[in-house]
C-alpha cells in the first residue's frame with residue numbers, strides 16, 4: 040500500500056464540498072482506508088459516515104496530512120484551531136484559490152510544511168490536473184507524498200514559483216467551466232441551425248470529449264490536429280474564420296477570460 044503513514048497517522052479533510060469530496064473519493068479508491076480519514080464540514084454528505092469515515096469527530100493530534108478545501112473566504116474561520124498541528128510533523132495541503140503560502144504560515148506557524156495545490160473538477164473521474172508548490176519547510180519527501188496523493192485524482196505538475204499559481208488557477212483550475220460553457224454554446228448554435236436540443240447536446244458533448252482525448256493522446260500538436268479537420272475552402276475553414284478572428288474571435292476572448300480569472304486569484308491573495 041502506497042499510503043502506510045497516512046493510514047497509520049490519519050488524514051484530515053477540512054471542507055468536504057465539491058473539490059474535497061472528489062479528492063477523498065480518489066484516495067479511498069486509491070487505497071487510503073476510510074477509518075484513517077477525519078472530515079470536518081458543517082454539512083457533511085451521508086456517504087462519508089456510511090463509508091466509515093469519522094465526521095466532525097475530535098481530530099488526531101498529529102495526522103500525517105491535513106487537506107484544506109474550504110472557500111478562501113472561510114479560511115480565517117477554518118484555520119485557527121489547526122495551529123496546534125503546525126509543529127512540523129503534519130503536512131498541510133491547501134487547494135484554495137488565492138490563499139498564499141504566507142497566509143498559511145501566519146496561521147500555522149513557520150515550522151509547518153505547507154503545499155499549495157490547484158486541482159480541477161475532472162478530479163471526480165480521476166482525470167484532473169493539479170499544479171503544486173511547497174513552502175521552504177516542504178522537503179522532497181513532503182512533495183513526493185503530496186504528489187502521490189494528488190496522482191489519485193489525475194496528473195500532477197510542480198511549479199517553480201508561487202506567482203505561477205494565479206495563471207494556473209485561471210487556466211486549468213477554472214478551465215473546466217470554460218469548456219462546459221463551450222459545450223453549452225455549441226449546443227445552442229446547433230439548435231439555432233435546426234437540431235433538437237437533445238441531439239445538439241449529444242453532438243457537442245461527444246465532440247468536445249473526443250477532441251480532448253485526441254489532443255491528449257496524439258503526437259501531433261493541437262494546431263496540426265485542427266489543420267487535419269480543415270479542408271481547403273470547406274466547412275471548417277468557414278467556421279474557423281469566425282472563431283479565430285484576432286479582433287473579435289476566441290483568441291482575444293480567451294486572453295480576457297483567463298486574464299480575469301488570474302487577476303481575481305491575485306485579488307483574493309491580497310485579501
Ligand SMILES: NC(=O)C1=CN([C@@H]2O[C@H](COP(=O)(O)OP(=O)(O)OC[C@H]3O[C@@H](n4cnc5c(N)ncnc54)[C@H](OP(=O)(O)O)[C@@H]3O)[C@@H](O)[C@H]2O)C=CC1
Pocket residue numbers: 053054055056057058059079080081082108109110111113116117134135136157158159160212213
Ligand atoms: N470547485 C472547483 O472547481 C475548484 C475549487 N478549488 C478550491 O477548493 C476549495 C473548495 O471549493 P469547492 O469544493 O468548490 O467549494 P464547496 O463550497 O463545494 O466546498 C467547501 C466546503 O467547506 C465547508 N466549510 C465551510 N466552512 C467550513 C469550516 N469552517 N470548516 C470546515 N468546512 C467548512 C462548506 O460547507 P457549507 O457549504 O455548509 O458552507 C463546504 O462543504 C476552494 O478554496 C476553491 O478555491 C480549487 C480548484 C478547483
Ligand SMILES: O=C(O)[C@@H]1CCC=N1
Pocket residue numbers: 136208212213
Ligand atoms: O472559482 C473558483 O474560485 C475556484 C478556483 C478554481 C476553480 N474554482
